[in-house]
Amino acid sequence: MMVVRVHLGEHMPDRKQRGSDYRWKRTAKAQKAKRLPCFHCGQPIDYTLVWPDPQSFSADHLKPWVNHPELRYDPGNVVSSHLLCNQTKGSSEHYTAGLGNLSEVF
Numbered sequence: 877m878m879v880v881r882v883h884l885g886e887h888m889p890d891r892k893q894r895g896s897d898y899r900w901k902r903t904a905k906a907q908k909a910k911r912l913p914c915f916h917c918g919q920p921i922d923y924t925l926v927w928p929d930p931q932s933f934s935a936d937h938l939k940p941w942v943n944h945p946e947l948r949y950d951p952g953n954v955v956s957s958h959l960l961c962n963q964t965k966g967s968s969e970h971y972t973a974g975l976g977n978l979s980e981v982f
């Protein structure tokens with residue numbers, strides 16, 4: 877059995893790397909090309925809009941990569957969302973959802 881300890885502060889470095897994370901940009905671009913509706917609200921996304929428009933496309937992680945670092949660039953872990961939906965779903969909810977799955981993994 878393994879006990880995984882998660883320090884929520886560890887997601888902060890992503891903010892610093894965001895501008896130069898080439899691999900993530902490529903993953904997000906591939907997701908954008910699928911032209912899928914928003915994962916969170918189910919509404920279509922206007923792909924002509926660009927950041928920081930709240931209705932623009934934003935690539936989001938299904939499982940938080942701080943808990944699943946191996947899934948960070950996995951296309952199967954990336955979902956499409958509105959920028960607004962991505963931001964308003966709340967980080968606490970995001971991480972709690974990920975922690976709930978740990979019992980199945982171990």
Ligand SMILES: [Zn+2]
Binds near residue numbers: 915918919958961
């Ligand atoms: Zn949405």
